[in-house]
Amino acid sequence: MSTKILSRRLVVALLVLALVLPILMAAGGREAAEPGEQRIVFWTGIPGEAGPDALAEAFNERMREQGRNVVAVHERFVNNADGNTRLDTALLSGEQIDVYVNYNRDLMVTRIENGLAADLTPFIEANGFDLEAEFGSLAGFSYHEGRPYMLPAARAIEVVFYNKTEFDRRGITIPDNWTWSDYAEIALELTDRDAGVFGSMLFPWGAHLWERAGRTYFGGNWRYNDEGMSNLGHPVYEELLNVHYRMDQVDRSQMPLAEQMATRSDPHVEFVRGNVMMFGVSNAWVVRTLVDREQFPHDFVTAIAPSPRVNAAQSDYFDLAGPQDMPVIGPNPGDPELAWEFLQFFSTEGYVHHIPGGRAPGWLGYDPDMVADLFIGNNADLLDVDSFAAYYFSGDIEISVPDQFTAAAQLGPIEEEEYRRAVLGEISVSQAVQNAERRSSDAIRQARSR
Template sequence: MKKWVLGSMAVGLAMTGVLAGCSGKSEENEAGGAAGSDKVVTLKLWGAVPPESGPAKVVENWNKTHPNIQVEYTRYVNDDVGNTKLETALLANGQVDLFVSYRTDRAVKRVEAGMTQPLDEYVAKDNINLTENFGEKAITRFGGKVHYIPAIILNDFVSLNKKKLDAAGLPVPQSWTWDDYTKYAQKMTSGEGPNKVWGSYIGGPTPKIYEYIVDRGVKVALGPDILYKSDGTSNFDNPAFKQILDHQVNLENNLKVQMPYAEAKASKTQGDQIFLSEKSAMLWWTSAVIRSIKDTKNFPHDFITAFAPAPKLHADDKFITGGTGYLDFVSINSRSKEKEAAWQFLKWYVMEGNEPMIPDGRVPSWKKADVNKVVSQILGDQAEKLFDVESFKRSLFLDKEFIVDTKFDKIPELQKIVEEEAQRALIGEQTTQQAVDNMKKRSDAELKQK
């Protein structure tokens, strides 16, 4: 997808009108089998979002208008155990018809394992132009085939406590580097022990090193496919990897303005909790934090949240962070006995039906929507009371390019290497130079094993 995330984030919101146009008798007959058929198909959809955060309403909307195809939603937890549970179910005939993957490496693994049904014949039959509907770079093809359609665009940004910003005399950043970010973190760090207020916290649930070193760090500077060189070796000797890791070590271990990784992991610290309890002045996470900010019952707070785009290594870096972009990859299980019905639901969901997901920060990737309506639905009725709305719009709708990788060789193995070696640097077991040297050596060895 080229230029204006605004265009890519134009989502299918006007649900009533679109449903009227897309849920008529002709589609119901096609989706439910032959016209007049009394057969009722039951589809099983698996996803990681809690039902009450949108999926339950999605399913309810579909089931009301498609009596011949009824959908049941099963939630799995998006961690290693939960993903293993999903993959086990995918291999058991009849347990899963459709499923959502939430990371590129997991989606790739499932495609390569034959768990996904190619969608090309369905797309061609319904004459759907994927580029017009989702963007030029929205879908990576595997072996020339389409195996998923991304349901959302997930942008990430830095959430800032406006009260602490004002107290420190700092403006809301509109574009900044890691050096700028570090200065902000220093100025907003205060106290000691239980009264410590960290200037920075990175991550939602316990920080995921790979995502914040590689996806949300190096990719901003270098763009897509940064793990590989043209000669088939890894790219970890590129200075950007050490530079990003240096920034993290500096924040945590030298300046002590960001909660150390080991402490965050041991305490299972949640980013939204530490930010909304005012134990951290800044939180770098995704738009998923919006739902917690709006939940003033469980997260009571009396400050306005402002937003800034993610920091960059260099002021002229042109990409949006690679941990974001197209996400919620919706696929049909290759073992499903109801592939045609599953396609009818998948098509409806990614093009219009996921509107109930918007209030919890999941912005559909369909390119036809009213941006102001998107913002209104995301921020909710208390927008002016809880959010700096203009800074949110600036950070969400950036005139930048999303990063879309096309190479995935040994991604799970390389990710594990990055996490292990970077963690050792963060806890002081080795220097950042030793960490990237080990990443390079170990990754090159993995890439040789075809």
């Protein structure tokens, strides 16, 4: 069921828009197009040098070869709260944004429900474009309420990153089908408090950590029970939170969440500095840091392992996989047909320019060996080729696709708050789980009543 309500970010964007629209109209935006030139304006959260600039030039070269005066122009927004508010403000202002990329599915759904993304059905039908043939199981994420809106340009497979050199030196191996308890035990073994080294550091995104466990256990609709209400009262969530609380408050085997939040420390940065032996659960975007020899010189090898299971009794296991870059056509494209042409190019053959920057393509038209070569590049001394190849470059993957999104924009902040309160020891784990279930079910009821 669609919630059809504005998220807090979009409300902020509307307020900002009222203040800045006169300025935007007066300033005229970016450099004007040349006479007779058509512009394709696309927004991403990636630095231009990490792929978008080369992609734009490749598209522009194709246009020149066809004798068409079309120029693609990249605009970067920072993929955080402020950056997404800036993007939403531009979309709501009517500014020409032909294609933009989403990096959070809940936020993408909110934008779709507020008319900020175009339905791709007419373009797909007119061009005979086969989503499933082009993107495999990722194609399921393209749809909202039965209509396609997005082409999954990149896939994200959430994994644990670990210092293979140190693991090998100590003779530590990751068990098959490892659990979060296994993870905690290994983290404790790797911790050296005197040296200031932690075995683990997790990204402080509480909502994501509920999701990481829930999706591996329940699949795509992990938030909802059979009645469509909150599923967060299930015992597996309390089990997960207890392990995370133990690592933070009892074992002290990971950088304390309070310190991490106060210092704004990033797990992948602390990892390459040698202060952390494992981090996650994350996807390939961190590879840019892992191979940055100039800013973070190091000589150990990084390997990856699948996200742990909740417990050993877990029979089914769903991979933490889905789209990473989710481009859509904006509500005010300069030329809708041209925007569709660019969206296709961006999400298929043009995406090759993003692979060296640490992005795994969603399009099945790439040869896996070529992807591995581009992704690893000259960094085989820093990245464990075998483990990366096993998880990132193996072709299509089986994914549990979510199809329930009731109150999704409201549920994430609830999960975030209750996770942090539990791990910080402000309330008991049991109380946090009860709070999360109650508050989430209340939000779902309110959304259903609208």
